[in-house]
Amino acid sequence: MNTEKYQDPTAEKAIGHVMAEQRAAERRQTPPTVMQVINMMKAVAGVAGFEVVGRIVLRDKETGHEWR
Numbered sequence: 001m002n003t004e005k006y007q008d009p010t011a012e013k014a015i016g017h018v019m020a021e022q023r024a025a026e027r028r029q030t031p032p033t034v035m036q037v038i039n040m041m042k043a044v045a046g047v048a049g050f051e052v053v054g055r056i057v058l059r060d061k062e063t064g065h066e067w068r
């Protein structure tokens with residue numbers, strides 16, 4: 001509804017799309033714990049005289065979700 005109190009399906013649809021995109025972006029954000037693990041892995045490689053040159057992929061054992 002708008003200020004005149006009538007329905008505007010075009011605006012409602014557009015707002016729905018924006019909200020869906022925002023929720024999807026929030027789900028894609030990398031949790032701090034994942035970043036901590038990646039940073040630790042890079043640090044360990046550095047201490048051992050190596051560097052990480054490729055993408056690190058982590059899979060949550062409980063949910064199966066993969067972080068890339």
